[in-house]
Amino acid sequence: MSQKQQLIDQVIQAWHALQQQSPLVQCITNSVANNYVANVLLAAGASPAMIDNPFEAESFTQISSALNINVGTPTTEQTQAMLISAKTAQQHQVPWVLDPVGYGEILKWRSETVDQLLQFQPTIIRGNASEMSALAGNLTQSKGVDSTLNSQDVYAQAQSLLQHTECIAISGESDYIISKELGIVIQVNGGCHLQPKITATGCALGALTAAYGAVSSPTIAALASHIHFSIAGRLAYDQAQNVGSFNVMFLDYVHMLDENLIRQYHSIQCLESV
Amino acid sequence: MSQKQQLIDQVIQAWHALQQQSPLVQCITNSVANNYVANVLLAAGASPAMIDNPFEAESFTQISSALNINVGTPTTEQTQAMLISAKTAQQHQVPWVLDPVGYGEILKWRSETVDQLLQFQPTIIRGNASEMSALAGNLTQSKGVDSTLNSQDVYAQAQSLLQHTECIAISGESDYIISKELGIVIQVNGGCHLQPKITATGCALGALTAAYGAVSSPTIAALASHIHFSIAGRLAYDQAQNVGSFNVMFLDYVHMLDENLIRQYHSIQCLESV
Amino acid sequence: MSQKQQLIDQVIQAWHALQQQSPLVQCITNSVANNYVANVLLAAGASPAMIDNPFEAESFTQISSALNINVGTPTTEQTQAMLISAKTAQQHQVPWVLDPVGYGEILKWRSETVDQLLQFQPTIIRGNASEMSALAGNLTQSKGVDSTLNSQDVYAQAQSLLQHTECIAISGESDYIISKELGIVIQVNGGCHLQPKITATGCALGALTAAYGAVSSPTIAALASHIHFSIAGRLAYDQAQNVGSFNVMFLDYVHMLDENLIRQYHSIQCLESV
Numbered sequence: 001m002s003q004k005q006q007l008i009d010q011v012i013q014a015w016h017a018l019q020q021q022s023p024l025v026q027c028i029t030n031s032v033a034n035n036y037v038a039n040v041l042l043a044a045g046a047s048p049a050m051i052d053n054p055f056e057a058e059s060f061t062q063i064s065s066a067l068n069i070n071v072g073t074p075t076t077e078q079t080q081a082m083l084i085s086a087k088t089a090q091q092h093q094v095p096w097v098l099d100p101v102g103y104g105e106i107l108k109w110r111s112e113t114v115d116q117l118l119q120f121q122p123t124i125i126r127g128n129a130s131e132m133s134a135l136a137g138n139l140t141q142s143k144g145v146d147s148t149l150n151s152q153d154v155y156a157q158a159q160s161l162l163q164h165t166e167c168i169a170i171s172g173e174s175d176y177i178i179s180k181e182l183g184i185v186i187q188v189n190g191g192c193h194l195q196p197k198i199t200a201t202g203c204a205l206g207a208l209t210a211a212y213g214a215v216s217s218p219t220i221a222a223l224a225s226h227i228h229f230s231i232a233g234r235l236a237y238d239q240a241q242n243v244g245s246f247n248v249m250f251l252d253y254v255h256m257l258d259e260n261l262i263r264q265y266h267s268i269q270c271l272e273s274v
Numbered sequence: 275m276s277q278k279q280q281l282i283d284q285v286i287q288a289w290h291a292l293q294q295q296s297p298l299v300q301c302i303t304n305s306v307a308n309n310y311v312a313n314v315l316l317a318a319g320a321s322p323a324m325i326d327n328p329f330e331a332e333s334f335t336q337i338s339s340a341l342n343i344n345v346g347t348p349t350t351e352q353t354q355a356m357l358i359s360a361k362t363a364q365q366h367q368v369p370w371v372l373d374p375v376g377y378g379e380i381l382k383w384r385s386e387t388v389d390q391l392l393q394f395q396p397t398i399i400r401g402n403a404s405e406m407s408a409l410a411g412n413l414t415q416s417k418g419v420d421s422t423l424n425s426q427d428v429y430a431q432a433q434s435l436l437q438h439t440e441c442i443a444i445s446g447e448s449d450y451i452i453s454k455e456l457g458i459v460i461q462v463n464g465g466c467h468l469q470p471k472i473t474a475t476g477c478a479l480g481a482l483t484a485a486y487g488a489v490s491s492p493t494i495a496a497l498a499s500h501i502h503f504s505i506a507g508r509l510a511y512d513q514a515q516n517v518g519s520f521n522v523m524f525l526d527y528v529h530m531l532d533e534n535l536i537r538q539y540h541s542i543q544c545l546e547s548v
Numbered sequence: 549m550s551q552k553q554q555l556i557d558q559v560i561q562a563w564h565a566l567q568q569q570s571p572l573v574q575c576i577t578n579s580v581a582n583n584y585v586a587n588v589l590l591a592a593g594a595s596p597a598m599i600d601n602p603f604e605a606e607s608f609t610q611i612s613s614a615l616n617i618n619v620g621t622p623t624t625e626q627t628q629a630m631l632i633s634a635k636t637a638q639q640h641q642v643p644w645v646l647d648p649v650g651y652g653e654i655l656k657w658r659s660e661t662v663d664q665l666l667q668f669q670p671t672i673i674r675g676n677a678s679e680m681s682a683l684a685g686n687l688t689q690s691k692g693v694d695s696t697l698n699s700q701d702v703y704a705q706a707q708s709l710l711q712h713t714e715c716i717a718i719s720g721e722s723d724y725i726i727s728k729e730l731g732i733v734i735q736v737n738g739g740c741h742l743q744p745k746i747t748a749t750g751c752a753l754g755a756l757t758a759a760y761g762a763v764s765s766p767t768i769a770a771l772a773s774h775i776h777f778s779i780a781g782r783l784a785y786d787q788a789q790n791v792g793s794f795n796v797m798f799l800d801y802v803h804m805l806d807e808n809l810i811r812q813y814h815s816i817q818c819l820e821s822v
Binding site for chain 1: 561579581583586587590591597598599600601603604608611618623625759795796797798799800803804
Binding site: 306309313316329330335523524 | 578582584620621658744747791792795
C-alpha cells in the first residue's frame with residue numbers, strides 16, 4: 001500500500017474516532033471567529049468550549065481533550081489565559097494547536113505572546129503563508145513579511161519551526177503539511193476560492209485541527225482537518241457560488257463528510273522534505 | 275377549559291404582547307452567542323441591547339424591560355456588569371433570567387459569580403440538565419455533575435432551586451418547566467435533534483425567555499419561549515435537514531411563528547410537582 | 549450631466565477602486581457585529597482586520613487604508629484602542645468613520661468616549677436618527693432622544709455636526725447623507741424593511757463606508773456604501789422574504805453588486821442643504 005493510501009486510511013480512522021469520541025476542545029480564539037469556530041466544530045463532530053479567561057484556564061485545560069489557541073483579537077485576560085492553558089496543555093500532554101494570526105512586525109504585542117507560547121511546544125502550528133514565513137523568519141533573525149513569497153519558499157523556510165512543534169500546516173491555494181514524525185511534506189489540494197472571502201475559515205481550520213489532534217497523531221490531525229475543509233469547500237461550491245449561500249452549504253458539508261466522500265474527493269500529494 | 279388549554283391561551287397572549295410591545299431586553303451574554311442571540315430576539319419580535327460593561331449597567335438595566343445574564347465566556351468587566359445589573363433588576367423589578375452556563379466544579383470562577391447572582395433572585399433560571407443539577411447539587415452540598423442523570427431525576431432535584439427563583443427551565447430532549455406559582459411541572463416536547471449541533475441555541479432560548487418575561491408571568495414566559503423554539507425547530511427541520519441550512523430556516527421560523535402555528539404544533543404535558 | 553448623474557458615476561468609480569485595491573480596513577467594533585462586519589467587508593471587496601487592543605492600535609492604524617470605530621459594546625481596552633487609533637488616523641490622514649452606537653443620556657460612558665473621539669475629526673459620522681439627533685443635541689445643550697423625530701428634522705439638526713466632520717450619514721427608512729464639501733443633502737432610498745430585523749447591519753454599513761473612504765472622497769464614500777446596501781437589500785428581498793434566508797441572500801448581493809446593478813437600481817435624490 002502506498003504511503004498516500006496509508007495516510008488516507010488513517011484520516012478516515014481519525015474521522016470515525018472524531019464522531020465516536022466527540023472530544024472536548026477548548027478554544028481560546030478571537031471575537032470574530034468564536035461563533036463560527038464553535039459551529040464548525042459541532043458540525044464536524046467535536047464538542048467545543050470557548051473557555052478563555054485566566055481564572056478557569058488551568059482547570060479546564062486539564063480536562064480538555066485538545067486545545068486551540070488563536071491570537072486574532074487578544075485581550076489582556078485572554079493573553080493570560082493562553083499562557084496558562086498552553087503551559088497546562090504541555091504538562092498534561094493535551095495536544096494543542098497554535099494559530100499565530102497576524103504574526104509580524106506590525107502587530108508586536110501578539111507576536112511577543114506567540115514567542116512566549118512557543119516555549120510550551122505546540123503540537124501543531126497552523127497559519128497562512130505570510131504568518132508562517134514571519135514566524136520562521138523571526139527565528140532566523142530576518143524581518144518583515146513578503147506576501148509575494150511562493151508556497152515552495154514558505155514551506156522550505158517554515159521547516160525551521162519544527163524545533164518548536166511536531167507538525168506545521170500552511171494554508172493557501174494549496175495547503176502544505178510538514179511532518180517531523182514522517183519527514184515529509186504533504187500537499188493538500190482542493191477547497192474553493194470563496195473560502196478566503198469568508199472570515200474565520202482559517203481560524204476554524206485551526207480549531208478542527210486541534211479536534212482531530214485529540215484522536216490521532218499530529219500529522220494525521222493536520223491532514224484530516226485540511227482534507228475535511230477542502231472537500232467540504234469543493235462540494236459546497238458545487239451547490240452555491242456566492243459567499244452567503246456558500247457558507248451555509250459549507251457548514252452542511254462539514255457535517256455531511258463521511259468515509260466515502262473522503263475516499264472519493266481527497267486530493268493530496270506527498271513531497272520530499274527539504 | 276383544561277389547565278393545558280389555559281396555558282396555551284396565555285402563551286398566545288404573550289406572543290401577541292411581544293409583537294406589540296417589542297420589549298427592550300438587555301443581554302449580558304457570551305462572545306459566542308452575542309450575534310445569534312440578537313438575531314433571534316429581533317426575529318422573535320423583541321428589541322435586544324447587548325450592554326455588558328459595568329459603567330453603563332445600572333442606568334441601562336433601569337430602563338430595560340427585561341434582563342438576560344449568561345455566564346458563558348465571562349470577563350472581569352462583564353462579571354462586574356452582571357452583578358450590577360442583577361442587583362438593579364431586583365431593585366427595579368425588572369424580570370431577569372439567569373443562565374448558569376458551565377456551572378460546576380471545573381469552572382469555579384463563573385460558578386462563584388452565579389452563586390453571588392442568586393442572591394438577587396432571578397425571575398427564571400434556565401440551563402441544561404447538567405448545569406441545573408450542579409446548581410441544585412451545590413446547594414445541597416453534593417458535588418459533581420452526572421451527565422447520565424435522567425430528566426426526571428434532574429427536575430426533581432432542581433426543585434430545591436425554587437428558593438431562589440419563581441421558575442426553573444431545564445432544556446434537553448424534552449424540556450421541563452418548574453413553576454413555583456402554579457406548583458406544577460410542564461414538559462415541552464418537540465424541537466429537533468439538530469438544535470444542540472448549533473452553538474448558542476440554549477443561550478438564545480434564555481434570552482427569549484427574558485423577552486417573554488417582559489410581557490407575561492415567569493411561568494408563561496418560560497413556557498412561551500420553549501414552545502417558540504420547539505415549534506420553530508420542528509418546522510425548520512421539515513425544510514432543511516442539515517446544520518447550516520437548518521439554522522437559516524430556524525431563524526425564519528422563529529420570525530414566522532404565529533397564533534395558528536402555536537395552536538397547531540405545541541406539544542406540552544402538565545406533570546405533578548414532586 | 550446632472551449632479552445626480554455625476555454622483556452615480558463617482559460611486560461606480562469608487563466601487564471599481566474598491567475591487568481593485570481591496571483596502572485594508574481596521575475595525576474597532578462591537579462584539580455583536582464583529583463577524584458580520586468582517587464578512588460584509590470581504591463580500592464587498594475590502595480587506596478587514598479587527599485590531600482592537602490598545603497595544604497594537606497605533607502601529608496598525610498607521611498602515612491601514614481606513615478605520616472604522618463603533619462603540620456598540622465597549623470594553624476599557626477597546627476604548628483605549630479607539631482613542632489611540634482615532635488620533636493616529638488624524639495624524640496620518642487615514643480616513644475614519646465614527647459610529648456612535650447608543651449615544652445619549654442613558655449610556656454615558658460610551659457617549660463620553662464619543663465626545664473625546666470627535667476631537668480627532670472623523671472623516672464621516674454615521675448613525676441612526678436617534679443617535680445622530682442625540683449627538684447633535686448634545687452639542688447644542690439640548691437633552692434626550694426623541695425617537696419620533698422625523699428624518700427632515702434630524703438631518704436639519706445634524707448639520708451642526710459638520711463642525712466635526714466632512715460628512716454625515718443618517719440611516720433610516722430613507723438615508724440622508726449631508727456633505728460639507730458639496731453643500732448638499734443626498735437622500736438614498738431603497739433597501740428593505742427586513743434590514744433592521746438583522747443585527748449589526750448598521751454597524752456593517754459604517755464599516756463599508758470606511759472601506760469606500762479609502763478609495764474616494766467622504767461624500768462619495770458615504771453615498772457608495774449606502775447605495776451598495778440599499779441595492780443589495782432590495783435584490784435580496786426579491787429572493788427571500790424572511791430574516792434568516794434574507795440575510796444569506798443579502799451577503800450574496802453585497803458580493804454580486806456591479807456597475808450594471810448600480811446603474812439600474814440606485815435611487816437617490818439631491819436635496820437643498822438647510
